[in-house]
Amino acid sequence: MEIVDEVVSCLTGPEGEPAAGQESLRQQMELAAEEFQADTVQTVVQELLARLEEDPNNLRELESLLILGLAHASVLERYSDEMVREGRRLALLLEHAERVDRAQALLEVLSARVPQERSIQHDLASLMRRTGNSDRLIERYVLHAEDAMERGSSSDAIAWLQEALVLDGSRRDVARMIRDLRFQDDQGRRRRARRLQFLSVTVVIALVLVGVVHRERSVDEEFLRIPPATESDMHSLQTRLAALDQFLDAKKVWLGMFAVRQERMRLVNKIDALSARIAERERQARAEAEMNAALADATRTRARDQVQQRDLEGALESFEKALEIAPADWPHRERTEADVEAIREYLAE
DSSP states (O other): OHHHHHHHHHHHOSTTOOOOSHHHHHHHHHHHHHHSOHHHHHHHHHHHHHHHHHOTTOHHHHHHHHHHHHHOHHHHHHTHHHHHHHHHHHHHHHHHTTOHHHHHHHHHHHHHHOTTOHHHHHHHHHHHHHTTOHHHHHHHHHHHHHHHHHTTOHHHHHHHHHHHHHHOTTOHHHHHHHHHHHHHHTHHHHHHHHHHHHHHHHHHHHHHHTTOHHHHHHHHHHHHTSOOOOTTOHHHHHHHHHHHHHHHHHHOOOTTHHHHHHHHHHHHHHHHHHHHHHHHHHHHHHHHHHHHHHHHHHHHHHHHHHHHTTOHHHHHHHHHHHHHHSOTTOTTHHHHHHHHHHHHHHHHO
């Protein structure tokens, strides 16, 4: 459709002159909002989606699609899933094309438009970490936490602050905010805990008065026989915690119970912190695998184009590059390996 080509040219400019970062993106969004009505945009978006099915790596059409969606709320709402999917893919392609500022600008605007999509936040976080913007990423997390606190959602706020603390464990202000929020949430439980502690102290004093020194010594000796925990070993920490819980349930009350309960709380905090680090590493691994899969797909598409252009040596190099960067479970691996073997045999003949 001629109108689609006109819209693409209007939004992205002449071919071969890529736009820059966030300021240019916002200017393009303002242009799209001023120049094109919603009904026209609906038609253009449908056509662009159809074209991208045939040519998924057309950056100008892909950027135009996202600009139109971000500029018109009704279009973004209707095609939310497609915009999120194509936006993440576009960011990967832009980063692969060494247009990192543009990729980051796109993810920042997209995350602001669809804040419920945590996948966008994770993509943005991964990109900022890869480009050395950890400080800026931490500030974004803190802002998200402040927004959550304004909404009265302390659990979301704590989650954002924990992600910031994973990136920089020296941020005492972030750790203090987490403690304050937890204190507010746990006030009721702490009041009950204080009453329980008071009762426990009373019972312990009574037991001391009737002469249970022998039992105290026996309990202490049994406690010392519980295997210690290794700080960075999740299984060791959980084993120690389970042993302490069993010990507390069995002994109920003794003079050293407070120290054991405090150790238990420290173990719970260590397990939570270690779980958060493990989850972050897993998220990073998934994000890297997704990025490698997308890069492999793009490289494989280029190789197939080279085959059609009879550039078999270039196609062989591209296919091998795709196999090199693709994750182990890449769905096109078997077919690509067969293509590589076929080209090698043909060139050998």
